[in-house]
Amino acid sequence: MIELERSKDHKWILQKNISSKSLLIDFVGALKDQDNIIDAENIKEQLKDKRVYRGRSDEGNAGTMGVRLSQACFYMFGYKKGDKFFPTPMANLLLDKDRDLTIQQIALINLYSMQFPNPYSKTIDDFTIYVGRLLIKLLLDKRINERLYIDECIFFLMFLEHVDEDIYEELIESILEFRSLSFEEKSRLFKSVEDYDDVFSNATHEMNYYFMRIFTEFGVFETMGDRLHNDGNLFKFLHGKSTIRTDAYVSRAKYSGYVIIDKNIKEDAIKLNEKFSAFDYPLTQAGPNSRDDWIRELYLFNPLKYIDVLMENDDDNKYIIESIENMVHHARYGTRDGKSFEYSLKPVFEMFRENRNVEIISGSGDTDLLCIMDDESDNLYKVNVDAKTSRTSTAAIVATRITNHILKNGSKYCIIVSPRFAKGVAGDIKYSKIVTIEAETLADYCLNECLSSTDKLADYTSLDNLICDNLGTDITKKVNNIIEERFELCNL
Incomplete structure (x- = not known):
């Protein structure tokens, strides 16, 4: 008979607080209903009003909501990032x-x-x-x-x-x-x-x-x-x-x-x-993966692959997932010359609804990608995109060279995408028509946008407005705010 080590501390630990399907669904629904201004006390009161939560006292215990949230995460309904639940x-x-x-x-x-x-x-x-x-x-x-x-x-x-x-x-x-x-x-x-x-x-x-x-x-x-x-x-x-x-x-x-x-x-x-094999090695934080990489694969990419198996005629989702996974991978672990990252960015920018053409230019005297977009009045404009790979973080940007590339192509501005940026980069691009964004955030934005839209395309107009209002800065945090406002369930 198979030999196993058996002890209270050496076993699967399965979360336990709710054993009811309806209570779990009601709890997840209560998170969504709160529209980003929720806290544990509000969840408790909403569930009490629906008569699906009864505490040991008339007031109930808001701490129980935290336990239930953790169980909802364990059973793969969402994950916490900072004080947000996605x-x-x-x-x-x-x-x-x-x-x-x-x-x-x-x-x-x-x-x-x-x-x-x-x-x-x-x-x-x-x-x-x-x-x-x-x-x-x-x-x-x-x-x-x-x-x-x-x-x-x-x-x-x-x-x-x-x-x-x-x-x-x-x-x-x-x-x-x-x-x-x-x-x-x-x-x-x-x-x-x-x-x-x-x-x-x-x-x-x-x-x-x-x-x-x-x-x-x-x-x-x-x-x-x-x-x-x-x-x-x-x-x-x-x-x-x-x-x-x-x-x-x-x-x-x-x-x-x-x-x-x-x-x-x-x-x-x-x-x-x-x-999918039960014998595959599960996703871990070991190796080069960050915790965010691990969470994204565990709670987003892997489930989407399973969903695609069960849903017929959903090749669009498969293409979106694979393209964005590929971009994130090459941003971090692509070829040293950066070419693989450049090529992986092309299909991502083609996912924008306003895109009319994306061309890989590359070379030392020009931008990496040249995108032609249209605005709300159907007027066309150009956007330069530069891909910066780095084994640590992008340490410096030569703004004058990037500006020359903008002028050469008659572009509106340049977006620089990299896995990470050093603090000094903020000073390099100040007062220029350049913005920086981390590849992971760009991936999150496009993935959420495409998978939540009926046409499987992402909104670029919001990004364009954000960029025009914040030229010469890093827009990573501001794009993350858009993601949280549009796609989170609650603020806990």
Whole structure:
């Protein structure tokens, strides 16, 4: 049987506060309703007014809202950046009455996106595993009858650090062996673990009382009772001084059971399983990735790839995602001569609704890209774009040379894009027709704009107005403000 280290501190840590689908949806909806001026107290009052929150006192506890927000992040509905909360594509779809996916499909994407490490779980760094992908793969495996019993999840899955093909095969063999054991033999295995009550009561509480029930309510899983399993006996673990946690398949049931994939989304689960491997190494902050890179991939890029698998005829989304991912990558890690970054910027500027042509010029005596745009009166104007790659940060800009390029092309101004800018750059471009913007912010703006618009294009007019009002400065923070105002759910 597979050897696993089992302890309270060495396991998956699954967030627990809300176990109800409707409460999670109401909570995410309350965030959106507050229109950027929300705080925890306001969320609490709104949920009380809707009669979906009842505290232990008449006043309730605003601190509970912070816990619920963290759980919403853990279950992939959004992420926090500073004091803001940004929704994932799943949250936006969930709250869209004209959505193209069902709530079941959206929740399947939430599950499939879950992994360790996770920024909203205290699970230790030893665990590197795609949780959702593994569960779906197991629940499609005919050797275990496409089902997982609750006691198997508690005994095996919660302590699995990572998985590859060999470990997966060993896990399957162990599950089958475990199923052949009597209740008494299984009990001895549970009790062989040091502090087993403490270890397994926590595992049971998180997995059976929250994780499984949440995804059952969302219709990803179907939980079935099995009177014959373990001869109708329940495993019971003491949680604290007096609370008992069991593997009952529903609250107050006298016997346990198992989960299967709901038949309505099984074909979707098969599509995801065929496209993405549970054996892939999950996204981490290791290597050159910044925390923002990690969060963006985990909460935005990866889910969008899963959504594209389930949505038909959505090649536009795939192109947008791949082009913007490519640009961010080449901004940071492209060729030393900067050519790969220049070429990756071209399709991004072609995403603007006002774009009429984007041409790569390059060379030492000219701009990198020349864009022709039209304004609200259909008048054409030119914009220079320069791509600056750097292993650390762009340290200096020769404004006179950039100005000559502007004059040469008869352009309105020049936008300089780089992964980062040193503080001295602000003085270099002062009083010029030049602005700077970080590549990551440009990517965020274009991605949010394109994916939220019906024509899959981004608004350039807002950027043009912003640039004209702020020539000679870095516009990164101001563009971030536009992103927050248009696309965040709340201010918490």
